[in-house]
Amino acid sequence: MVFKLNNQLLSKIATGNGHGEDSPYFDGWKAYDEDPYHPTKNPKGVIQMGLAENQLCFDLIQEWLKNNPKASICTPEGAEEFRDIAIFQDYHGLPEFRNAVAKFMAKGRGNRVTFDPDRIVMSGGATGAHEMVAFCLADPGEAFLVPTPYYPGFDRDLRWRTGVQLIPVECESSNQFKVTRKALEDAYDTAQLDNIRVKGLLITNPSNPLGTILDRETLKSIVSFVNEKNIHLVCDEIYAATVFSQPDFVSISEIIEEEVECNLDLIHIVYSLSKDMGFPGFRVGIIYSYNDAVVSCARKMSSFGLVSSQTQHLIASMLSDDEFVEKFIMQNKKRLATRYSSFTNGLAQVGIKCLKTSNAGLFVWMDLRRLLKEQTVEGEIALWRVIINNVKLNVSPGSSFRCTEPGWFRVCFANMDDQTMEVALSRIKTFILKSKEAKMSVKKLCWQGSLKLSFSSRIYDEIISPHSPIPHSPLVRART
Numbered sequence: 001m002v003f004k005l006n007n008q009l010l011s012k013i014a015t016g017n018g019h020g021e022d023s024p025y026f027d028g029w030k031a032y033d034e035d036p037y038h039p040t041k042n043p044k045g046v047i048q049m050g051l052a053e054n055q056l057c058f059d060l061i062q063e064w065l066k067n068n069p070k071a072s073i074c075t076p077e078g079a080e081e082f083r084d085i086a087i088f089q090d091y092h093g094l095p096e097f098r099n100a101v102a103k104f105m106a107k108g109r110g111n112r113v114t115f116d117p118d119r120i121v122m123s124g125g126a127t128g129a130h131e132m133v134a135f136c137l138a139d140p141g142e143a144f145l146v147p148t149p150y151y152p153g154f155d156r157d158l159r160w161r162t163g164v165q166l167i168p169v170e171c172e173s174s175n176q177f178k179v180t181r182k183a184l185e186d187a188y189d190t191a192q193l194d195n196i197r198v199k200g201l202l203i204t205n206p207s208n209p210l211g212t213i214l215d216r217e218t219l220k221s222i223v224s225f226v227n228e229k230n231i232h233l234v235c236d237e238i239y240a241a242t243v244f245s246q247p248d249f250v251s252i253s254e255i256i257e258e259e260v261e262c263n264l265d266l267i268h269i270v271y272s273l274s275k276d277m278g279f280p281g282f283r284v285g286i287i288y289s290y291n292d293a294v295v296s297c298a299r300k301m302s303s304f305g306l307v308s309s310q311t312q313h314l315i316a317s318m319l320s321d322d323e324f325v326e327k328f329i330m331q332n333k334k335r336l337a338t339r340y341s342s343f344t345n346g347l348a349q350v351g352i353k354c355l356k357t358s359n360a361g362l363f364v365w366m367d368l369r370r371l372l373k374e375q376t377v378e379g380e381i382a383l384w385r386v387i388i389n390n391v392k393l394n395v396s397p398g399s400s401f402r403c404t405e406p407g408w409f410r411v412c413f414a415n416m417d418d419q420t421m422e423v424a425l426s427r428i429k430t431f432i433l434k435s436k437e438a439k440m441s442v443k444k445l446c447w448q449g450s451l452k453l454s455f456s457s458r459i460y461d462e463i464i465s466p467h468s469p470i471p472h473s474p475l476v477r478a479r480t
């Protein structure tokens with residue numbers, strides 16, 4: 001008997017493309033996966049600059065692990081405790097884990113605020129946390145406002161399985177993509193006109209992809225906005241400890257505890273150890289809600305995405321080591337600052353600018369608007385293809401972050417060693433210099449023979465044309 005594959009036997013979720021992987025952001029992954037750069041084995045391969053991973057302090061973690069073999073349980077020193085940890089199944093989490101995470105969250109915010117361990121709910125990374133928050137706060141068809149540009153994973157995390165909608169709040173480069181009251185009101189009004197019930201506002205502070213932080217005034221105005229509208233405020237603060245230069249990070253927890261009148265039931269923080277510690281593989285996500293009902297519901301839901309008790313045990317030991325944590329946070333900032341400045345200085349040498357207000361995160365928001373053949377999304381994607389196919393760098397186009405202005409690209413700089421970063425920089429420099437030379441020779445030709453070739457068409461068609469299409473697959477791993 002021959003069985004036919006019949007999609008009608010599957011759910012709408014299984015057969016739809018709500019996952020959002022059908023985008024250049026994830027296609028770039030495929031290009032990298034098929035031809036990954038290696039300094040000796042594949043020196044002409046694609047360098048991965050589309051991954052917001054923090055690998056700059058792994059030496060410190062490794063050293064700690066060696067010095068604390070008991071914490072890992074599956075070691076001769078830790079085997080004694082194996083039994084107790086292996087059978088642990090409560091969705092509240094190990095008390096020492098919640099205590100240690102609460103302390104770490106405070107440290108990452110300069111100890112200006114404290115967090116109550118009883119409000120800490122665990123989840124499978126911030127990814128799981130966002131979905132749980134969406135499940136707790138909104139019904140299918142209801143919406144969250146989200147300032148643009150925003151992390152592409154939100155379309156998967158908040159929308160896909162919950163049926164919740166995301167409505168962009170359009171922010172612009174003219175004011176460094178600030179989240180203004182007007183932009184918020186406009187998005188809210190649009191939703192009202194479309195008969196969509198807005199249940200919340202989701203902000204990311206520090207921002208992915210901008211690498212900027214929200215200032216006190218903006219945070220206060222956001223808190224007033226959600227209170228006036230009586231909607232929730234979800235703050236993704238997973239880059240809190242990556243702020244590497246002044247001004248300091250201001251958490252929403254500081255604003256609501258000190259400064260403005262606010263209904264605390266509306267405030268929820270999403271956190272994880274994926275960025276600040278560089279542990280995306282450990283899947284340690286946190287919901288910290290000031291709303292008792294949300295804490296209680298999310299805790300029950302967390303059964304679907306618990307952090308393994310072995311990981312909880314390890315993290316509890318590591319984050320309770322005050323001396324280590326302090327050193328780690330400080331070194332992390334220092335190394336990020338150094339990497340950021342060497343990368344942006346290298347770009348500046350060939351005239352490439354990045355968003356100037358950024359001082360956080362694991363990436364820069366690179367401005368290539370002047371290289372676009374046309375100022376459209378198509379123009380941006382054409383340039384992106386050139387960058388992947390010819391320059392062999394996987395960077396992420398702004399349109400995949402729902403940026404409304406074409407020509408911006410997110411470039412991650414903390415997921416590689418110094419040598420790889422130098423190779424990436426030299427490829428960018430060569431690309432820009434070649435483009436300039438091409439422009440000059442076209443100008444000369446035009447001047448000599450009034451040739452009708454424009455710089456851009458020459459550049460794209462001959463000198464740096466995208467040779468092959470970007471591999472396209474819905475099976476690319478959805479990463480950061």
Ligand SMILES: Cc1ncc(COP(=O)(O)O)c(C=O)c1O
Pocket residue numbers: 052124125126127128151153204208236238272273274280284285479480
């Ligand atoms: C703003 C933001 N939120 C959430 C996530 C998902 O993080 P996690 O690996 O903890 O699921 C990412 C990952 O890049 C992110 O940038």
